[in-house]
Amino acid sequence: MPLRVLQFGLGPIGQACARLAHSRPDLELVGALDLDPDRVGRDVGEVLGLGAIGAPVRDDAAAALAELQPDVVLHTTISFLDRIEDQLLTCIEAGAHVVSSSEELFWPFARNEAFSRRIDEAARQRGVAVVGTGVNPGFVMDLFPVVLSGVCASVDRVDVSRSVDAGRRRGPLQRKVGAGLTEAEFRAKEAAGGFGHIGMIESARALAAGLGWHDAEFSETFGPHLATADHETEFASVREGDVAGIHQTATVTVDGETRATLTLTMAVGATDEDRVSIAGDPPMEVVVEGGTFGDTATVAAVVNAVPRVAASRPGLRTMLDLPAAAAAPLAEPVAV
């Protein structure tokens, strides 16, 4: 019997998740929730560019959940814990497991302990599991180095870098990283808040926990990555010396010693590459040549987690608690 899956949120990532779920014979897409009045009431499959699936997009979460009785909700609405708690509780109360792309939900414990306790208790009572995942956070900077450490007898230090050529990504991402701004405009935008990649500190905390580094301390930096040459893309015009994108770091220290650094560069003209360096016994130097393509990888991470989350011990769980969430065969090819 396929697992019944409900899509919560039909933004670009949500639509792609729903399309992928629909194409998996082990999953059945039974409906979707969204607030956009242009989508509500239309057949979910038609909104996704597939054939009709016989279920309209709904905006009444509790009622739709009660009617459709999904086994698992794919939750792709908002990054921030304080804005998703009600959505998660509605899913939990309906007896549905949740896989979410919310970056803060990947490792919510330190950011909001009370939220984490409430979600964990509600999920345990209802016998369901709640997990956040994605490519970053969720894979490149946290789960991936933790898995690699499994063949290390000891780990002294971990350095992870993810470099993304924003010029090869969609327009929203180029705007998100400030490509084409002057440095002054970038700093003004930064001061206004809500700028930059979310989840660095979540990755750092997950990595430290995965490696058993208790009493670790965490710090972050954020700034512009300045262009060393002119770049023209479909969406942005970047002059040498202006902002090509963002440069973010997170550092883990234990007893005053740097034990891990995470470095993210998302900028027009940057090299597409992920790299994990473990100083340990044995040392591990692992490169994802050409990088891990973020949009597709996040969608895959969410959907591939579904069978593992459905089989998980109830509660607020993390990807570090679950067995490998692998890809699975599709009934037919799909462009996510």
Place this chain on the structure above:
Amino acid sequence: MPLRVLQFGLGPIGQACARLAHSRPDLELVGALDLDPDRVGRDVGEVLGLGAIGAPVRDDAAAALAELQPDVVLHTTISFLDRIEDQLLTCIEAGAHVVSSSEELFWPFARNEAFSRRIDEAARQRGVAVVGTGVNPGFVMDLFPVVLSGVCASVDRVDVSRSVDAGRRRGPLQRKVGAGLTEAEFRAKEAAGGFGHIGMIESARALAAGLGWHDAEFSETFGPHLATADHETEFASVREGDVAGIHQTATVTVDGETRATLTLTMAVGATDEDRVSIAGDPPMEVVVEGGTFGDTATVAAVVNAVPRVAASRPGLRTMLDLPAAAAAPLAEPVAV
């Protein structure tokens, strides 16, 4: 409370596992089993080159298990299922979980279904888990690509290569791969049997199962890797055109189509590198630069699995069923 660990087998890998377990504050090395009369009766810690731990090496498995009551046995004796069944059953009957370096135990289901059923039933009845692991099989060619597939929406094909410079490894490995033999000597040794790396087909079967490729078919090749130049090592003298080592492949086909190839080269003068290429969406091209150093990595894989196996659902399980078995802090540095 640390998990009580008993070492079963004190060959080079077993000794290293015991030393690593002893250095982990979350584990307590409570004893060791071995048949070598030069070791039996001596203090385990002294055999390992550590201080005395107050427990002698024993050769009476059932009695030692009953007395020492380990939570987990580290089993590092023999690669072959038909020669370890009694050892495993003795551990299971004593109520101990088992982590084993036996290559065939990593994925025993197809090689010996009856064995697998017997071990699984005994383990379930006694409420313990039995798992085989290591670097290969256990990581590079199976778990690692399966984990990487977790960020792929679809996987068309997986190609894994592991290349090991045998000239930089210990003498037994160089002899094991036939370095310095003529091609005729190599073929005579091959015809005599028991030659080559064990576990290629186990990796291939695990990879196919992990990716949901049911009805997959498997084939293997084995042959010499011939030297293209002269090589002198501490242990072998290899002439151009003679045997530098082994070259083994396993191929997975589904409906007549090649879906995965695993290629292992262990030869004097070969490049140290592991590579996983996933043709899929997104594609993933992942390189372990300098390779994954086999001896240490196998020891690490076995010991790092202990907490996960102790917390596992009972039965004959695999590394694909368990959450990431990460490295953990050591009380003090140890040369494994």
